[in-house]
Amino acid sequence: MCSREPSTAEFSTDSTSVTDGTSSDDRSGDAPTEPVPMPRGMPPQRDAPPDDGDGVGSWFDSTVRRAGRILHENYPQLERQLLFCRSVYADAYVRGARLRYNRRHPAPIDPYRVSWVDPDRIVRISEPSNRSRFRRVGVVADGDWDRYGLRFRDTDVFCAFQRRFEDGVDWEETAFFRRITAEIERGNERWGCASPSAFRRRCDHLDQLYETIREHGFLSQRALLESGVKDPIERRRATVAAHVINDEIAVDVGRDGELLFADGRNRLAIAKLLDVEAIPVLVFRRHSRWVALRDAAAAFVDHGGTLPARLRRHPDIASFLEATT
Secondary structure, X not given: OOOOOOOHHHHOOOOOOOOXXXXXXXXXXXXXXXXXXXOOOXXXXXXXXXXXXXXXXXXXXXXXXXXXXXXXXXXXXXXXXXXXXXXXXXXXXXXXXXXXHHHHOOOOOOOOOOEEXXXXXXXXXXXXXXOOHHXXXXXXXXXXXXXXOOEHHHEHHHHXXXXXXXXXXXHHHOHHHHHHHHHHHOOOOEOOEOOHHHHHHHHHHHHHHHHHHHHHOOOOHHHHHHHOOOOOOOOOOOOHHHXXXXXXXXXXXXXXXXXEEEEOHHHHHHHHHOOOOOEEEEEEEEEHHHHHHHHHHHHHHHOOOOOOHHHHOOHHHHHHHHHOO
């Protein structure tokens, strides 16, 4: 059952139960004895939001993807056209999700807006989702998906990056590399790779990505495209919007405003290792209790109120405050 919506009077002082998006110290606490495998998506039924008629959308999305794969396998010369069609479809979905959300909630969202945050503010992982990235935009969900508990730094992905770039070990010596190659050898495609040799080449590209970010700084996807700097792990996209939705680091927002890792593990790991001051992120899923507070905050501001600093500093609050000023 969803919690009640906060009254405007509750914004007169800072609430200790609501964060400004900052979690507990990213570098504190006991690390597990062994790195934890980065979790994959959960079964789709565990991610059905109350705000979204998900069944038809999931069916249509899977049908479109299946048709695209069949066409590409039989007519590879149509790849550019298929990418464009896919991008148009995804952009239409995102814009529709934005329209539906903003009709229901007084605090609007802009799915393409990036917020710049300290990467150390992103400590824990959100419960994984099987949805395509563009279909996570505007999702409002209750439940305990924001209490997943696993820290990003404790995953085998981050530990592999740390061992590679701080200790100088070969990728092959990391638990992450051994896990992924074992899964590929069992017939599963991982990280877009169908063979161990392809995954090894992928790791070479991660080396290049690290050096690119160290040399040029951490750029948003729009800035990266405008700069002409080559992205070593770039996938072919038909539009700028497709680059933003698919390739920017993404976070979910928990019930108390905590920023939770949702996608973009390579770039987030590198940003943490290089002590980057701020990174661009998109917001995907929001907890229903956070949305209730966010909407009440918007109503409070509309009536002339001033939010406490703790809330004003939160990137998901600052986004609509900037849009209304």
